[in-house]
Amino acid sequence: MKLFRPFNVVVDFETGDLTPGKKITRYLSDIQHFFLDKEKVKAVLAKENPLVYEVIYAEVPEEAGHLAHCTTIIYPGKVGNEFFFTKGHLHEKLETAEIYFTLKGQGRLIMASPDGEECEVLEMFPGSASYIPPCWSHRSVNVGGEPLIFYCIFFADAGHDYATIDKTGFPKVVLERNGEVVVENNPNW
Numbered sequence: 001m002k003l004f005r006p007f008n009v010v011v012d013f014e015t016g017d018l019t020p021g022k023k024i025t026r027y028l029s030d031i032q033h034f035f036l037d038k039e040k041v042k043a044v045l046a047k048e049n050p051l052v053y054e055v056i057y058a059e060v061p062e063e064a065g066h067l068a069h070c071t072t073i074i075y076p077g078k079v080g081n082e083f084f085f086t087k088g089h090l091h092e093k094l095e096t097a098e099i100y101f102t103l104k105g106q107g108r109l110i111m112a113s114p115d116g117e118e119c120e121v122l123e124m125f126p127g128s129a130s131y132i133p134p135c136w137s138h139r140s141v142n143v144g145g146e147p148l149i150f151y152c153i154f155f156a157d158a159g160h161d162y163a164t165i166d167k168t169g170f171p172k173v174v175l176e177r178n179g180e181v182v183v184e185n186n187p188n189w
């Protein structure tokens with residue numbers, strides 16, 4: 001049996017950098033179709049294409065038995081009154097859980113059952129360890145004025161299913177109204 005060697009990565013709690021790691025970046029143009037206000041998205045993109053979030057993965061084989069882990073940094077920002085968020089996904093292996101441990105910033109974690117009948121929104125804050133049970137889709141939202149940084153652990157063979165979310169979005173949206181963070185039903189659901 002070939003043994004996989006133990007290794008460390010180092011997480012910077014201030015910046016969310018994970019070293020050594022592999023970074024992916026998502027710009028507004030990558031997730032534009034999820035935002036409610038299509039005109040506002042167009043107006044922003046006519047001027048710039050802001051970086052919405054980055055994910056930095058530790059290099060672990062995508063095989064059963066391994067634990068994948070990464071940091072996510074969602075930059076502060078809004079389109080209209082809707083806060084920046086991650087795409088969101090289900091796991092291809094639906095019955096696999098995940099944990100998000102928040103290092104910095106303020107957020108909301110929207111989770112839904114595959115048919116969207118059940119939806120829960122948890123607060124994310126420094127020190128919160130949010131449990132995403134098997135079968136719940138998940139999207140995180142930065143509701144603060146600084147980057148939202150969290151560390152995630154999931155089954156390395158779980159896979160990302162984006163197709164379902166691409167079609168439906170999430171049952172709830174997180175908006176700013178009169179300076180307050182509010183969770184509302186998605187009018188397009």
Ligand code: M6P
Nearest residue numbers: 055070071072086087088089152
């Ligand atoms: C977390 C984890 C990752 C995921 C990332 C960004 O870090 O759940 O697996 O890739 O968030 O979310 P998404 O893939 O939905 O864009």
Ligand code: ZN
Nearest residue numbers: 091098138154
């Ligand atoms: Zn996940």
